[in-house]
Amino acid sequence: MNNFEFYNPVKIIFGKDQLEKLATLIPVNKKVLMLYGGGSIFKNNVHASIKKALQNHTVLEFGGIEPNPHYETAIKAVDLIKKENIEFLLAVGGGSVIDATKFIAAAAFVEDKEPWEILNNHLPIKKALPLGTVLTLPATGSEMNSGGVITRIATHEKRAFGSPLVFPQFSVLMPEAAGTLPKRQVANGVVDAFVHVMEQYITFPAGAPLQDRFAEAVLHTLVEEGPKAFANPADYSAMSNLMWSATMALNGVIACGVPQDWTTHMIGHELTAFFGIDHARTLAIIAPPLYRHCLNDKQEKLAQYGERIWGVTGNTVQEKALAAIEKTEQFFHSLEIKTRLSEYTPKYEGTAEKIAERFTERGWVGMGERQSIKPTDVEKIVKASY
């Protein structure tokens, strides 16, 4: 096991009928900005319940945060915060709203520079507004971590950032609210959480059997409960287990002391930036060809994954590893998620070269758990995904 540090101070409040706790979770003397997306919180009664819980608070609202939240939109919220002297941010919705809120919390204190520098040049975050979240969609895990991803429409860029200062103070997790989600979003949530685990697990054996088994626990649960929640989002039990699995997939616990490889995400972000493909679907497109390309490096963990999650058999480690990749693709397909880029866009030609070029420009020339994935490898992986 490698040396590690772990710190996660997010208070989780999970389950039914928890929203009234917001009244005490947010100090009553703080001026609140509630941020949300396209308005689903008006249909599932969450908006009204929050307004009631915060009836003694001053609450302004900022709606219209997009999936793959836009930098341009975030900047509008920052302007509003400065104008209205907002003191607390409450993100209500899924990972996109939470990611945007984290970025806004930090961007509100950037002076003399463009806040984009946080994303483009790792401008250090020195201060951020306090924030809390109400989660109505299981997927990204953003409700219990300190990172986020923002898309700049003007330049087709999607970039990540993080800071301990943007940990939510609390997150209220509402499986019931997720019961009204379209099936497509449930499928996305299952695959997003699944690949989050894989990024922290499909590397090389690192003498960390507990972390391996925690990762497998999340994968197992997603395989068992994900399809039930997909078939019937209103199945409270299945949705609860999916939601908690998605949170545990990216709150740092399974990453303790083990190598990681976030290349699937890095490439996937480009597919979203270029084509607007749902984040989870970009992961389903890239993960299988990436595992095949990196088979020699990853085959021991792939085989272990295949045996423990899918019960695959085979004469060699490599046979088991390949069978595991096939099972993974079949799982994505079972959730009606297509796994080839050409199934999402007719304009896929040239994508591989463009992404490889961008990574070269950014100096991303040694990715993966062994720093061995070069832009030339990225090009091959993306081509194999066509």
Place this chain on the structure above:
Amino acid sequence: MNNFEFYNPVKIIFGKDQLEKLATLIPVNKKVLMLYGGGSIFKNNVHASIKKALQNHTVLEFGGIEPNPHYETAIKAVDLIKKENIEFLLAVGGGSVIDATKFIAAAAFVEDKEPWEILNNHLPIKKALPLGTVLTLPATGSEMNSGGVITRIATHEKRAFGSPLVFPQFSVLMPEAAGTLPKRQVANGVVDAFVHVMEQYITFPAGAPLQDRFAEAVLHTLVEEGPKAFANPADYSAMSNLMWSATMALNGVIACGVPQDWTTHMIGHELTAFFGIDHARTLAIIAPPLYRHCLNDKQEKLAQYGERIWGVTGNTVQEKALAAIEKTEQFFHSLEIKTRLSEYTPKYEGTAEKIAERFTERGWVGMGERQSIKPTDVEKIVKASY
């Protein structure tokens, strides 16, 4: 899954060569009291390394904290803290030192009442000194939770307490320092962590498959790595995995949204209070007869545990449950831990009645995950352990 809240702000620093970080983890203007036990930290170089790391801090010391730490000793530390205006406590050692330090941190602010009231009558903890820990012995999980247990020698009482105010700010986990432990203490650590998991897992199925698998992940790792660490405490890999498993066993993660039954601990504490038996060994004495006594209530989870951890087979759920209990006893024996009270003391007669009487006096008349374990049941369980 039940509604739940989860909050754990302890910063974990795990691995080799981490002690120099203490210099920045503790504000340099704070007057520190370092608390420790019988002096093992002088043999394994931990004391010298901490003194070096804190060379710019003012550090006083308080040694001699016993296993099953004594209330009487803790009060002496409280007197020292008040006299010397101590502002930060650093616990160095295992769970006993950490438990004592948490209690001392809170007791330092109790005015007009005896601090024993925190343990005896749940006197609310309103303030506590900040504290950090350096863990050199895997077992109790106290390094990453907000509870503790204190023994009053004068009255042979061992009582638990807890408050979010006594969460350590940080814990430095040192598997290397645990490499010099006597085998007896390693065995105790394995069994203590093992039963901690069981208390949160061997109840009834609660529709929480992720939590079940997390619990099983810890048990699996203890079964695999515990015997290696017992055979050779200096095996860094095995000791690391044991240490992290013991932390995860009781930091709240596996308890989220599931029923719990801490009866084994409650009875076990009495055996320590009466006979001075090592905490872990009291658990090994009580757990098997408790599971047999509560077989009807617990058999589904016992059978699942047996199948997943030990690969037991059987024609009925009950057969598998009984086989699982036997496997558990064999595991304890493999670590040279005896599982009958009469193997620890010749004076066991009357113990069952005395414990049942105490529980009745304290109003502990409905224990367990169904509040169905009465003092008469406790009496039978303890008798079955003779």
